Amino acid sequence: MKVAIAGGGKLGLTITEALLETGTEVTLIDLNSELLEKVSNQADLLTVNVSGLDTGALKDLPIDDYDYFVATTGNDEKNMLSCAFAKKLGCPNVIARVRDPEHVHHVDFIKESMGIDYIVNPDMSIATEIYRYLVEKYNLSNGCLAIGNTTIIQFNANRMPELINQPIRRMPAILGNKLVVALSRNGKIMIPTGDTVIMEDDDLYVLGEKEPILR
Numbered sequence: 001m002k003v004a005i006a007g008g009g010k011l012g013l014t015i016t017e018a019l020l021e022t023g024t025e026v027t028l029i030d031l032n033s034e035l036l037e038k039v040s041n042q043a044d045l046l047t048v049n050v051s052g053l054d055t056g057a058l059k060d061l062p063i064d065d066y067d068y069f070v071a072t073t074g075n076d077e078k079n080m081l082s083c084a085f086a087k088k089l090g091c092p093n094v095i096a097r098v099r100d101p102e103h104v105h106h107v108d109f110i111k112e113s114m115g116i117d118y119i120v121n122p123d124m125s126i127a128t129e130i131y132r133y134l135v136e137k138y139n140l141s142n143g144c145l146a147i148g149n150t151t152i153i154q155f156n157a158n159r160m161p162e163l164i165n166q167p168i169r170r171m172p173a174i175l176g177n178k179l180v181v182a183l184s185r186n187g188k189i190m191i192p193t194g195d196t197v198i199m200e201d202d203d204l205y206v207l208g209e210k211e212p213i214l215r
Contacts, residue, residue: 001025002066004091006052006082007073008035011097011122015070020045027061052082055089064090072097080114087115099123101169101194123179152181157202169194178208 001024005012008030019026020043027046030036036047050057052071063069069086071079076098083094095118103110107119157163162174171180182191184203190196198204 001068003027003068003070004029004061004063004066004086006030006069006071007079007097008032008039009072009074012070012072013039015072016043016045027066029057051078053078053085055085058086058089062090066091068093068095070095070097076100076103080110080116083116084114087117093117095120097122152205152207154203154205157198157204158200163198163204164200166198167194168192168196168198175206175208178206181205181207 003019003024004027005016006029008016008028012028012030016026016028016039025045027048028036028039029048029050029052031049031051033049036049039045040047048057048061052058052073063086069083069091071082071086071094073079073082076096079096079098083096087094094116096116098107098110098119099121103119110116111119160174163171166174168180171178180192180198182189182205183196183198184190184205185199185201
């Protein structure tokens with residue numbers, strides 16, 4: 001199987017490593033030449049120092065000889081557009097990483113109009129799994145759940161008044177590199193969207209790396 005991955009960030013490299021372990025032929029596409037050189041020195045794969053939007057480079061691969069094209073850059077629009085190009089050029093399966101909550105409500109339309117086979121949102125997938133856990137357990141016994149280097153803490157919004165009446169999209173500016181994956185309101189647990197506004201007495205479930213989140 002042959003897979004082309006556009007985007008050498010954390011997700012792109014994680015997918016690359018996992019595929020190489022299975023013997024998959026991988027091509028990594030990225031604009032960062034130093035990154036590509038480092039990766040190629042550590043693993044047996046083809047690297048291409050261009051943008052995933054470079055249709056000429058996609059033709060030269062050739063992309064229609066690949067089984068999958070996966071776009072994992074940090075830019076949703078770039079991922080969707082590069083997937084549309086790869087599909088148009090003959091790649092049978094294209095997958096786009098899309099994180100913006102604004103796009104989540106239009107997944108089916110985006111897939112149909114742009115010819116994208118799969119749209120993945122890692123943050124939403126994690127939140128969904130955590131939601132399932134919380135539905136079963138409802139409360140964390142001691143307000144904290146640690147899994148490896150990742151921790152979920154539960155606390156009432158009243159402990160941080162600056163959160164109240166703020167939409168979820170504002171949380172990175174207040175909480176830093178942490179993700180509000182669920183909240184409990186009036187006895188009901190829900191997965192928030194970017195437009196969800198935190199209210200008084202909401203119980204928040206926040207995901208982050210173990211050391212920073214426990215400080």
